Every structure is written in C-alpha cells, then in structure tokens.
Amino acid sequence: MDSNRLLKNFSKKILKQLFIAILLVLACAGYYADFLLTFYVSNQQTNTGIIINSGIFVLFIIGLFNLLLNLLRYSSEENALSHFVENIEALKKDPSESVDEQAIISKRYATLKSISTTGGEINHGALSAMLTADESTYLGLARFINNILILTGVFGTIVSLSIALLGASDLIDSAASDLGGMGLVIHGMSTALSTTITAIVSYVFFGYFYLRLHDAQTHLLSGVEQLTSIYLMPKFKKDPDSVANKMEGLIKAIIRSSDKMIDTQEIYHSSAVTLNQVVNAQKQQIEQLTGDISEIKQILKDGFRLG
Numbered sequence: 001m002d003s004n005r006l007l008k009n010f011s012k013k014i015l016k017q018l019f020i021a022i023l024l025v026l027a028c029a030g031y032y033a034d035f036l037l038t039f040y041v042s043n044q045q046t047n048t049g050i051i052i053n054s055g056i057f058v059l060f061i062i063g064l065f066n067l068l069l070n071l072l073r074y075s076s077e078e079n080a081l082s083h084f085v086e087n088i089e090a091l092k093k094d095p096s097e098s099v100d101e102q103a104i105i106s107k108r109y110a111t112l113k114s115i116s117t118t119g120g121e122i123n124h125g126a127l128s129a130m131l132t133a134d135e136s137t138y139l140g141l142a143r144f145i146n147n148i149l150i151l152t153g154v155f156g157t158i159v160s161l162s163i164a165l166l167g168a169s170d171l172i173d174s175a176a177s178d179l180g181g182m183g184l185v186i187h188g189m190s191t192a193l194s195t196t197i198t199a200i201v202s203y204v205f206f207g208y209f210y211l212r213l214h215d216a217q218t219h220l221l222s223g224v225e226q227l228t229s230i231y232l233m234p235k236f237k238k239d240p241d242s243v244a245n246k247m248e249g250l251i252k253a254i255i256r257s258s259d260k261m262i263d264t265q266e267i268y269h270s271s272a273v274t275l276n277q278v279v280n281a282q283k284q285q286i287e288q289l290t291g292d293i294s295e296i297k298q299i300l301k302d303g304f305r306l307g
Contacts, residue, residue: 112235
C-alpha cells in the first residue's frame with residue numbers, strides 16, 4: 001500500500017505558517033505602534049471608530065482561535081491515521097491498537113467491523129458522504145466569520161460616512177461661521193478609512209488560513225477514504241465474485257457428499273441382500289433340523305413301543 005501521503009502531517013505545516021504569520025503581524029504592529037495609536041485612537045471626536053474596529057478585531061480573534069482549534073484537531077487526526085497505517089504495515093491483528101478510539105479512522109474501522117458482523121452491506125459512498133457532512137459542521141463558525149468579516153468593514157464605512165454627513169450638515173447650517181462641523185466630517189472620513197483597512201487586512205489574513213484549513217480537512221478525509229478503499233473494504237466487504245467462488249466450492253462439496261452417500265447406500269443394499277440370503281439359509285437349516293428331530297422322535301417311539 002502506498003502510504004507515504006498518509007504518513008504526512010499536513011495540518012502541522014499550516015500551524016507553523018499560522019504561528020509565523022502571527023509573529024510577523026505582531027512585529028509589524030510593535031514597530032508601527034505609534035502610528036497605529038495615532039491612526040486608530042488619538043484625536044477621535046467620537047468612539048465610533050474605536051468601537052467598530054474593536055468589534056472587527058474581536059471577531060477576527062474569535063475566528064482565528066477557531067481555526068487554531070480545528071487545525072490542532074486535524075493534526076491529531078492525522079497522527080492517528082499515521083499510527084493506524086503503521087499498525088497495518090506491521091501486520092498487527094488489530095490495526096486500531098493504541099489508536100485513539102475517538103479518532104475518525106478508529107470510528108470508521110469500528111463501523112465497518114460492526115456492519116460486517118451483522119451481515120449488512122457496506123456502502124462506502126454513504127459512509128464517505130456522512131463523514132464529509134459531519135466534518136463540515138465543525139467549520140460553521142469559521143465559515144460564518146469568513147463571510148461577514150469583510151462586511152464589517154462595509155458597515156463601518158457606512159456608519160462613518162453617516163457621521164461625516166452629519167458634520168457636513170452642521171457645517172452648512174453654521175454658514176461657515178463655525179468650523180466644528182468640518183472636524184466631524186474629517187473624523188467620519190478617517191473612521192471610514194480605518195474600519196475599511198482593518199476589515200480588509202483581517203479578511204485577507206483570515207481568508208488565507210480558512211482556505212488552508214479546508215485543505216487540511218480535504219487531506220485528512222481523502223486519507224481516510226484512501227485507507228478505507230485500499231485496506232478496510234477488501235477486508236470486510238463481501239465481494240460477489242468471492243461469494244460465487246465459495247458457492248461453487250460448496251456445490252462441489254455437496255456433490256462429493258452425494259456420491260459418497262450413493263456408494264454407502266449401495267453397500268447397505270448389498271449388505272441387506274447378503275443378510276436376506278443368510279436368513280433364508282438359516283430358515284432352511286432350521287426347517288431341516290425340525291424335520292430331523294421329528295424323525296428321531298418317531299424312531300424313539302417305535303423303538304421303545306411308546307405308541
């Protein structure tokens with residue numbers, strides 16, 4: 001069995017990429033800390049920008065944490081799959097030995113074993129579809145965040161432009177005598193820019209690793225299905241050709257048994273004929289003996305004048 005691909009831990013590579021990317025982002029944030037504080041926090045006439053950007057950041061962190069948990073889970077699943085393959089190559093009687101019972105491959109092996117024990121028909125396509133559907137539920141939160149993350153930037157832009165319009169309205173009402181509205185206009189435009197940048201950067205970063213998470217899921221599921229097709233299915237599935245061969249052997253055995261039964265019946269028939277001949281011979285001897293005894297009795301009667 002070609003097991004090189006199954007022995008690779010694809011999720012661990014993505015985890016390394018994720019940690020490196022996080023370190024780079026933190027390093028850049030530390031290097032440009034003064035600029036970021038000025039751009040996002042200082043000289044803000046309202047807290048709108050801080051609130052929206054904080055919301056985007058919190059949403060991004062929650063999604064990133066969910067990605068991390070799923071990557072760690074897939075890394076553990078790939079380790080279990082690799083251990084299962086090693087047990088197969090070591091020709092162990094139970095390939096699930098020392099493999100986590102909650103691992104996907106252990107559950108697949110137990111399912112096939114249970115179906116085979118009860119004499120049911122194994123449908124590999126149905127098992128694969130159920131596994132894919134079940135695994136897709138684990139990515140629900142990450143999928144939701146990936147879909148709405150860019151929309152938070154749009155929301156921030158709309159809110160900020162609304163603030164800018166309010167400032168413009170105040171500026172018009174003041175008839176240029178008061179420039180307070182101008183500051184609100186500039187603040188609104190600045191907030192729109194900051195929320196848009198935050199959403200775009202977060203979306204690009206999160207979107208890349210969300211796609212990589214999908215790659216890890218695909219790698220794991222394809223490995224499970226490959227192992228199922230190559231090793232587990234031939235072990236548990238009842239092949240029609242194999243059943244036909246077994247039936248042919250069974251029929252031949254029945255024919256041989258029938259021939260032996262015919263030979264045995266012929267022996268019994270021959271024995272019965274011989275026994276019948278012996279019985280007839282014994283009957284004749286007994287009849288002859290009875291006649292001889294009667295003759296002797298008659299002679300004795302005549303000799304002793306008993307008559």
